[in-house]
Amino acid sequence: MSDTNDTNDRKLEEARRMFFVDEDLDADRIADLAVQVRRHCTVDKRGRVRVNAQVKGAKNQIQVALIARAIAARLGNEISEDLNVAELAEAATPRLANDVVSARCNELVKDKCVESPRRGCFRIRQDRIERFLDILGGPSLPA
Numbered sequence: 001m002s003d004t005n006d007t008n009d010r011k012l013e014e015a016r017r018m019f020f021v022d023e024d025l026d027a028d029r030i031a032d033l034a035v036q037v038r039r040h041c042t043v044d045k046r047g048r049v050r051v052n053a054q055v056k057g058a059k060n061q062i063q064v065a066l067i068a069r070a071i072a073a074r075l076g077n078e079i080s081e082d083l084n085v086a087e088l089a090e091a092a093t094p095r096l097a098n099d100v101v102s103a104r105c106n107e108l109v110k111d112k113c114v115e116s117p118r119r120g121c122f123r124i125r126q127d128r129i130e131r132f133l134d135i136l137g138g139p140s141l142p143a
Contacts, residue, residue, distance in 0.1 A: 028143060038115050041064050041091075048087075049072075050093065051064045051092055058092065060069070061092040062092070062114075066088075067129050069123075081123050082121045108123070109112070
């Protein structure tokens with residue numbers, strides 16, 4: 001009976017090691033995502049995002065801004081990952097109208113790409129970041 005318990009314990013321990021991510025791996029993932037998103041935008045130390053004009057389409061620009069802000073929030077505790085409509089409008093190049101941002105954000109919420117924790121504020125869903133960046137792809141821009 002103890003052999004069966006030992007085998008089960010080892011299996012559970014192996015499953016734990018495979019399932020749970022340690023902090024170093026998480027930091028590596030954030031660093032890789034920061035490099036990827038940096039190709040498409042800049043973020044200043046206060047968290048203001050400016051999306052490059054090469055990113056076409058309002059939805060794409062909004063998602064890039066939200067991803068950049070999510071990464072900035074992980075790297076700097078003083079930065080919130082949420083962006084409001086006005087901040088998203090300012091982040092786009094050229095600037096988007098607030099009503100366009102609001103409409104595109106609502107579509108992204110319906111598509112389950114973006115969350116709205118409170119009225120007029122949005123954040124990217126963590127499970128959509130890598131998928132979106134893979135789709136966006138494109139050549140690297142100078143740092």
